[in-house]
Structures are given as structure tokens and as C-alpha cells.
Amino acid sequence: MEFKEAKNKFVQTWGALGSQWGINKTMAQIHALLMVSNEAVSMEDIMEELQISRGNASMNLRALMDWGIVYKEFKAGERKEFFTAEKDLDELAVKISRERSKREIKPALKILKEVSTIEAKDSAEEKHFVDQTSKLYDFVLKADNVLDKMTELNDNWLGKLFIKMMK
């Protein structure tokens, strides 16, 4: 397989993976493209490589910047803007999980807390509901913290040991 083919395959695959996880295909593709580029890429080039419109490129670049995983860059003497992606994968994971947590998990947790604290009366049905949603609340809260905790842990010896075991 030659370079161009490999690059294209990677971008397509990353795009497909993204859309299966609720991230728009173009957004994932732009990110993929920037991840494997050794230098900043212009909007023009992104449009050209992915065969997408200017509007689409603009909106998805904005979204990627809002997620904090793509940055604008300016080149001396050039008028147009260039873009680079966060390339440190640990950093990338942390940022994505922070953002999804903030946008999706936290609001869901709020609702879970609300519904799990209703008066359960005496019916088995209602008791089961309260019990199950409480457990779910605890579980989601715990899961939501895992990545953050792992980053913290990374600084201490037990963390390092654990990380080693994961490899």
C-alpha cells in the first residue's frame, strides 16, 4: 500500500468510527487529516482533500476548536489560517472525555438524581425503580470519573504501576 492510499484509508476509517460514536463524520475526518499531517493545513487544502464545501469545513473546524482538540495557527506573510490537531493522545483522550462529560453525562446525571429521589411509596414497582436508578446514578458517576482519576493517578507510583499493567 502506498502513502496516499493509506492516508485516505485512515481518514475514512476514523470518520466511520466517529459517526458510530455520535461524532459527525466530517468532523472526525478533518481531525484524522490534521492528526497525521506534520504541518498545519489550510481550509482550502482540507476542502480539497476531503472534497467538502467551504461551509462544512468552516463549521466543523469551529466545532473541533470548541472541543479544544484543534488549533488555529498563523504563518508569517500568509493571510489565511492554518489548522493543527492535538497530537498527544493522552491529552486528546482527556479533552474528549471532559467535553463529552460536560455536554452529555453531567446533564444526564442531574436527571438521574432527580428521578432516583422520588418518594417510593410502598409498591414493589416504585421501590424497584428507585433502587435501580440510584444504582445507575452511582455507576454513571463512577464511570464518569474514571478518566479524570487515571490522569491524576498517572502522577503517583501506584498509578504508574497500574498503567504498566494496562499495557
Next chain:
Amino acid sequence: MEFKEAKNKFVQTWGALGSQWGINKTMAQIHALLMVSNEAVSMEDIMEELQISRGNASMNLRALMDWGIVYKEFKAGERKEFFTAEKDLDELAVKISRERSKREIKPALKILKEVSTIEAKDSAEEKHFVDQTSKLYDFVLKADNVLDKMTELNDNWLGKLFIKMMK
């Protein structure tokens, strides 16, 4: 908030969360409904509670069973089928992650391996591509194993300590 309202809120929220993570809304809603039901529910009742068609209910129940997180149940003297959800949340997490890994991550890993092993020639561009996709391959492989590893770890003392720290 009274029970019925809480239940509905929960089902809606779980459905919305599902669709943000690439799981069809109805599928997540049916799962939510079954999770908080203390007894098995018929297709008829699911249709009624979620206001969906028979075809939709049937297809999504099949999908949930394929994922291994919903089971058919038969009641003596009843002709129709009833459904229950996996209620143990650790078990649920393991099954979902196994399934998504099998369907989505593993195929992506295969491609990542392919594209990261091309001949890099001498250009900086190609070297960077190989380097970055290799790192990504390792990272995804590692992340893909985390949940499995955690379940294994759960059985030993270090694991228990670690799990405690997560809480």
C-alpha cells in the same frame, strides 16, 4: 415528582443519551424501560408505553438480544413473549463494551495496523504518518482492553484497592 413522570423522564433521558453515543433512540428507550421494570414486559406493553409500532419494537428487541443485554422470558399459560433486561450494571458495561469492541473497535484496529505498517520512504510527511498511526494503534489497543482488564483485576487484591480508589 410522581412515579409515572419520573419513569418517563428517565426513559427519555436514557434514549437521548443513547443516541448521542450512536445507539438508536428507541433501542435505548426500550432498554431503559426494561431496566426499571421489576417484572418482564410484553411487546404489547412496550409499544403502548413508548408509543411505537410493532415492527419497531420487534426489531429493536432483537437488536438488544443480539447485544446480550435483554432476554426473552416465557410465562406459564401465556402465549406471548416477555422481555427483561440485564440489571447488573457491571455485567451490562462488560457486555456493551465487548460488543462495541467486536463490532467497531476491532475492525478499526485492523485498518490502523495496515496503514501504520506501510513503507515510510524518506519524506518527513510519510514518517510522521507512520509514527502517528502507530501510536494511535497502540493507544486504541490499550483503551480497548481497559474494561476487560478491570473486570479481571476485580478478582485480585490490587484490583480491589484500585476499584476502591475509583469510588
Next chain:
DNA sequence: ACAAACTTTCAATTATTTTTGAAAGTTTAA
């Protein structure tokens, strides 16, 4: 073997999400 009581399938419809492209907006240099 028949028919009642169910479930599944899938082509057509509907809903949702994404993408386009052209107009409006912004910045820079002269």
C-alpha cells in the same frame, strides 16, 4: 389440518442530521 395468537420482515414513508453554496461579515494592506 385449521385457525387463532402471536412475531418477524421489509419496502415505503417520515424524521433527523448533515452538507451545500451564496450572501453577509471580517480583516488587512495600500
Next chain:
DNA sequence: TTAAACTTTCAAAAATAATTGAAAGTTTGT
């Protein structure tokens, strides 16, 4: 201040995904 070079916005169009409903399929009791 003007105009060229560039970016953003957003209503309309296109693409994709989910849903319906009725026909076909299955199972069970008589």
C-alpha cells in the same frame, strides 16, 4: 476608504437513519 482575501452564517437541499404497517411467517391448541 476601498477592495481584495479570506471566513462565517444559515436557509434550502441532499443524504442518512429510523419508523411504520401490512403481508408473510411461526407456533400452539383443538
